[in-house]
Amino acid sequence: METKHFLYLAPIRGITDRLFRDIYHHHFPYFNAAIAPFINPQRSINFNNKLLADVNPMGNGGLVTIPQLMYNTAEDFISLGKRLEDIGYTHINWNLGCPSPMVANKQRGSGLLPYTDRIIEMLEEIIPALRAEISLKVRLGFKTPHEIHDLLPRLDQFPLKEIIIHPRIGKQLYRGRADRQAFADCSEVSRHLLVYNGDINTAEDFRELANRFKGIDHWMIGRGALTNPLLPGEIKGHSFTAAERKELLSGFHDDLYNQLQIRLSGPGHLLNRMKQIWAYLIGSFSEEKHILKKIRKASTTRHYERAVAKLFQ
Ligand SMILES: Cc1cc2nc3c(=O)[nH]c(=O)nc-3n(C[C@H](O)[C@H](O)[C@H](O)COP(=O)(O)O)c2cc1C
Numbered sequence: 192m193e194t195k196h197f198l199y200l201a202p203i204r205g206i207t208d209r210l211f212r213d214i215y216h217h218h219f220p221y222f223n224a225a226i227a228p229f230i231n232p233q234r235s236i237n238f239n240n241k242l243l244a245d246v247n248p249m250g251n252g253g254l255v256t257i258p259q260l261m262y263n264t265a266e267d268f269i270s271l272g273k274r275l276e277d278i279g280y281t282h283i284n285w286n287l288g289c290p291s292p293m294v295a296n297k298q299r300g301s302g303l304l305p306y307t308d309r310i311i312e313m314l315e316e317i318i319p320a321l322r323a324e325i326s327l328k329v330r331l332g333f334k335t336p337h338e339i340h341d342l343l344p345r346l347d348q349f350p351l352k353e354i355i356i357h358p359r360i361g362k363q364l365y366r367g368r369a370d371r372q373a374f375a376d377c378s379e380v381s382r383h384l385l386v387y388n389g390d391i392n393t394a395e396d397f398r399e400l401a402n403r404f405k406g407i408d409h410w411m412i413g414r415g416a417l418t419n420p421l422l423p424g425e426i427k428g429h430s431f432t433a434a435e436r437k438e439l440l441s442g443f444h445d446d447l448y449n450q451l452q453i454r455l456s457g458p459g460h461l462l463n464r465m466k467q468i469w470a471y472l473i474g475s476f477s478e479e480k481h482i483l484k485k486i487r488k489a490s491t492t493r494h495y496e497r498a499v500a501k502l503f504q
Pocket residue numbers: 201202203204205227228229259286288289328357388389390391411412413414415
């Protein structure tokens with residue numbers, strides 16, 4: 192069994208919120224930790240404490256969760272960082288990877304990567320001001336994959352916890368493949384602990400990467416783990432029969448559906464959320480196309496429940 196590897200559940204905003212993480216970890220206890228989706232970067236002065244509910248350490252169901260900030264000023268980062276420290280966090284992740292044009296055009300997320308001086312100046316203020324360890328989640332750049340090569344050597348001076356690298360550029364969004372060679376090049380020029388993230392969709396993908404990057408033992412998985420929630424277990428050496436797989440997925444689905452029914456206001460929201468989850472989970476059931484179509488098209492909870500019951504029969 193692979194125990195050496197440390198697996199992070201990636202933040203997927205809109206899906207991997209606290210409820211999802213709790214229920215996922217209860218049914219599939221194979222991730223070592225999760226990074227929570229970024230906390231909405233409101234100005235610290237207007238900050239509403241309700242936005243911290245997703246990362247409140249109480250009730251995170253046993254999966255260690257690291258909160259993520261996406262600011263572009265040290266002042267806002269420190270202000271919210273201190274609130275996170277007050278509720279018990281000792282590790283905060285900085286999102287320098289979000290590719291969404293709405294975010295990046297405001298020089299946040301991957302949109303800050305071309306501005307190396309600003310990132311360095313922010314870290315010079317943030318690191319002495321916070322007790323928590325800081326990690327970064329980056330892409331190769333926003334416009335070009337060279338941006339990371341300006342940044343990485345300058346990060347060596349800081350005591351960062353780790354740097355998670357998703358080897359695409361921001362402009363690329365999720366097109367193309369994650370660039371494994373670019374990740375290899377990064378590992379040559381940084382003294383920091385690097386975490387590989389991108390397109391780990393099967394246990395075979397993981398094995399190829401682990402064989403190629405012998406010095407890496409921290410990995411982050413997002414869409415692959417939403418498509419096949421058993422993937423982190425498979426990576427860690429577990430195997431599941433088709434019947435076990437179905438039973439586990441069914442238990443996870445039902446728990447999530449029931450809890451979301453309590454949390455969300457009205458069947459419209461519930462169905463929307465479940466369909467977002469199925470957009471990934473569908474990949475675990477490629478044979479049952481006609482039932483999947485019914486799930487996707489369900490306009491009432493009765494239709495939805497009937498289709499899902501048939502799938503898990
Ligand atoms: C819908 C969606 C939402 C995401 N939300 C976040 C986020 O809040 N913070 C973040 O750092 N990355 C976010 N990501 C990026 C993922 O964490 C991850 O880096 C990316 O999906 C690549 O990994 P994967 O190939 O294993 O999915 C998001 C990705 C998607 C598709």
